[in-house]
Amino acid sequence: MNVELVSIGDELLLGYTIDTNAAFFAREAAALGIRVVRRATIGDSADDIAAAVREALDRTGAVITSGGLGPTADDLTKPSIAALFGRGMCLDESIVAAMHARWKARGWPGELPAANRAQAMIPEGATILMNAHGSAPGIWLEDAGGRWVAMLPGVPREFRGMTGDTLLPRIRARGATGTVVRSLTLRTTGIAESAVADALGPLAKALDGVSLAYLPGWAGVDLRLTVRDVPPEVASALLAAAAAAVRDRVARWVYGVDEADLSVLVLEALRARSMHIAVAESCTGGMLGMRLTAVPGSSDVVHGGVIAYDDAVKVRDLGVPESTIAAHGAVSEATARAMASGVRTRMGVDVGVSITGVAGPGGGTTEKPVGTFCVGVDVRGEVCSLRTSGVGDRHEIRQRATQAALSLVRKALGD
């Protein structure tokens, strides 16, 4: 089953916004045997929208648009495509009512703005695609010959949510091919890309029917295995065999598969032991706490923490001896260990974890260049630490430091 995507918006065409919706849709669709055969990106112009959608309909008969459904005057998708189908526009009272309820539920003052009513105008004969993630509903328009256009909002959260909730099930129900493109990603951390390749040796080029891509990033090096155009059960078997062979060589560094997140794994490891954790952060300034608490339900495990950006906080609120900082420096394993133990005992929890480092761009020295960081973990008095370094800009170095800290917690717990 083939579809085309049309991404709409001057912002995309001018290069102010990167289109991530199209790639997201393609990946999700491939897993269901639905193939994106072409994408077009056009501006907020009624003529261009109509032309691009018409061409795609003529080629493929199945078109998904993103963008141009907002309440403002530059949102032209619905009327342009309605005109292409020879349909007028009409007000849908159910949408007005839903928007009204939403407005009131949020406790916003006054009445629903008039601009919002434009969002309730739909092409005659269209089907509304519910949007549980925002105010603009999606639209499904189909002609007598079965050619269809699905119009989704361009806001990535809404586009993604609706793709999974509504759009893919609907497309899938219309026709399926029996073959799939499927991937499985093994996530590693604490090892460089070239070292992974070395560890894999000949395996890197000899996986039966499976391609291997190295995807290095702040979280580590992801290894993506992909099979294409085979039945689902064959795909599963090939991927499982390849994953087992790869794991065999790099198991030490693999922390999970696909969307696995070290924050989630650390929280699970702590929860299984009925342990609580507190963080002590210097150069990351709260990023580790943010990552742990990004996980819904983390409050049964995460107690709190201290952002010890200034060294005075390390001494006063974490009990790091001034002599430790004087002797080893604020960026040192000794200081990281004292921070971890300090936050553990002062907050009365089982586990303390700390980060101190040089995130840059300034502050580097010959001995401790930008990218150097130390992490410490104290589990009920047993303390370990690690000094390492990461590449990238300030943001990426801080991300790498949080990942190293989480990895060390997991190892300290024996997971």
Added chain:
Amino acid sequence: MNVELVSIGDELLLGYTIDTNAAFFAREAAALGIRVVRRATIGDSADDIAAAVREALDRTGAVITSGGLGPTADDLTKPSIAALFGRGMCLDESIVAAMHARWKARGWPGELPAANRAQAMIPEGATILMNAHGSAPGIWLEDAGGRWVAMLPGVPREFRGMTGDTLLPRIRARGATGTVVRSLTLRTTGIAESAVADALGPLAKALDGVSLAYLPGWAGVDLRLTVRDVPPEVASALLAAAAAAVRDRVARWVYGVDEADLSVLVLEALRARSMHIAVAESCTGGMLGMRLTAVPGSSDVVHGGVIAYDDAVKVRDLGVPESTIAAHGAVSEATARAMASGVRTRMGVDVGVSITGVAGPGGGTTEKPVGTFCVGVDVRGEVCSLRTSGVGDRHEIRQRATQAALSLVRKALGD
């Protein structure tokens, strides 16, 4: 001057690679008055490449392709487009010689692989575009009517380098129009998109020669003003006039222009007053501290903070009275105020700022639904607070809460 882009590659179409080249090119080109009017993304198929390029040539006569110039069998760009122009392929000895020299210079063993020779095949009558950033040269092919296609490699480093070195100067030399596309963004926060539209009233549709786009996100609603196809001095004048007119209506909510970041503005406001700040975070778990310390050089202003995720931390480490939490709840303006004052006095700084809220997905009540949050600011004993709510998932709600907290700090300082 209008151009179209055609991005080529199965990886793009499958969604494994996000196309950043197209956005890069559009931004660079706009500054020179060259406008991207449409983009297409297609797979590694000779027919699809020829069809997409033919359509773009028929519309615009000026096409840039990226991708499909590598040494492998799936790289079909050159022969497909040569066929479209009715040209054969021929071996270019200068490219062979350059690749050979490169191979030797790197000290790679043996002879240049045969596969690489395919990269030296070019369409008859083509012009070579030098690539100082990789091995695949670019190709410029033009017909008797002056319609042209420029083929560039898809590797972002190479595409970007060649765009600046070679391609844009060449396009510009062909038809310098003397006109530009230019934008200016007014950044607002604390107001909904539809409310901005209402506040702007008739102005939203009546800005002289300037288009207006609403870009809502967690940071607030950005208002992008764009002028097209006018001389640079006219562009500046039109943008300045439009920005002044828009500001006039929504000044209360505008915090800056273009890439302005509230973290940076708050740090500057504090630095100008020689003030230090500390944060107290509940639902955001460190995100506010992370944002403030994401700015290089923030250490002269940011002292530290307390992540008070568990209510016990609010009481023990911030001195929030248990009675306050009991009477008003942890998510309340009263608690936010006590947190801000607590962190300010305990850390001995000038400004304390706090966040407490319901980030979801669980934990909401009728009175305090998911998305409700309270922020507090204490500036040397003068305390203010705000209760509001934000839409989105957990991450976005937390981002909105940090933005609201930063905005309140700025207002509390009188900026």
